[in-house]
Amino acid sequence: DADVTQTPRNRITKTGKRIMLECSQTKGHDRMYWYRQDPGLGLRLIYYSFDVKDINKGEISDGYSVSRQAQAKFSLSLESAIPNQTALYFCATSDRSPTSGRLGEQFFGPGTRLTVL
Amino acid sequence: GQSLEQPSEVTAVEGAIVQINCTYQTSGFYGLSWYQQHDGGAPTFLSYNGLDGLEETGRFSSFLSRSDSYGYLLLQELQMKDSASYFCAAGSARQLTFGSGTQLTVLP
Numbered sequence: 001d002a003d004v005t006q007t008p009r010n011r012i013t014k015t016g017k018r019i020m021l022e023c024s025q026t027k028g029h030d031r032m033y034w035y036r037q038d039p040g041l042g043l044r045l046i047y048y049s050f051d052v053k054d055i056n057k058g059e060i061s062d063g064y065s066v067s068r069q070a071q072a073k074f075s076l077s078l079e080s081a082i083p084n085q086t087a088l089y090f091c092a093t094s095d096r097s098p099t100s101g102r103l104g105e106q107f108f109g110p111g112t113r114l115t116v117l
Numbered sequence: 118g119q120s121l122e123q124p125s126e127v128t129a130v131e132g133a134i135v136q137i138n139c140t141y142q143t144s145g146f147y148g149l150s151w152y153q154q155h156d157g158g159a160p161t162f163l164s165y166n167g168l169d170g171l172e173e174t175g176r177f178s179s180f181l182s183r184s185d186s187y188g189y190l191l192l193q194e195l196q197m198k199d200s201a202s203y204f205c206a207a208g209s210a211r212q213l214t215f216g217s218g219t220q221l222t223v224l225p
Contacts (some may be wrong), residue, residue, distance in 0.1 A: 042204055042215035043160065090159065104150030104165035104208045111159060
């Protein structure tokens with residue numbers, strides 16, 4: 001089974017609809033992240049969470065909200081979807097330990113392709 | 118914040134060596150990571166440099182110079198399967214900031 005899973009994998013919705021993207025992980029990591037990727041652009045950070053009670057805004061949080069329901073689950077919501085939120089969304093996790101020597105290593109889910117019409 | 122620059126495209130032939138450069142402007146910089154992403158797939162971690170110098174992992178090597186705010190990814194003995202996008206990412210204590218990616222095309 002995959003360590004980081006995302007549902008749904010594809011979603012088409014209409015402007016103004018509320019959408020929730022879900023992420024689950026079995027890696028036991030404390031840190032979880034939501035990114036969006038647009039064609040020709042890198043990954044941009046939307047929100048990140050270091051534990052259930054620690055939620056932080058990233059570079060592009062406007063129009064999005066998140067919920068960390070448990071260590072293993074981190075959901076991203078679009079309260080009222082708009083066409084320029086059409087993108088590929090990735091969830092990622094990382095280990096908190098700075099001594100792991102792999103500070104820069106994040107584990108990504110397979111992505112959710114969202115289209116807002 | 119962080120900003121990173123890397124070339125948008127690189128083309129090379131099978132068996133060759135290619136270098137993808139990355140320059141960064143940062144605050145709170147910890148280290149530089151590299152990720153590979155095949156068409157629409159999940160990014161996968163390749164390497165991390167927390168200290169100056171070269172890190173080698175099989176056919177891939179990565180280099181960091183903190184004084185020059187510069188790093189590179191070196192891919193040797195290129196294979197067709199190496200055709201993908203490659204992202205550098207600057208790490209702080211709390212997050213990664215990704216470059217826009219370099220599309221590598223390997224020709225037969």
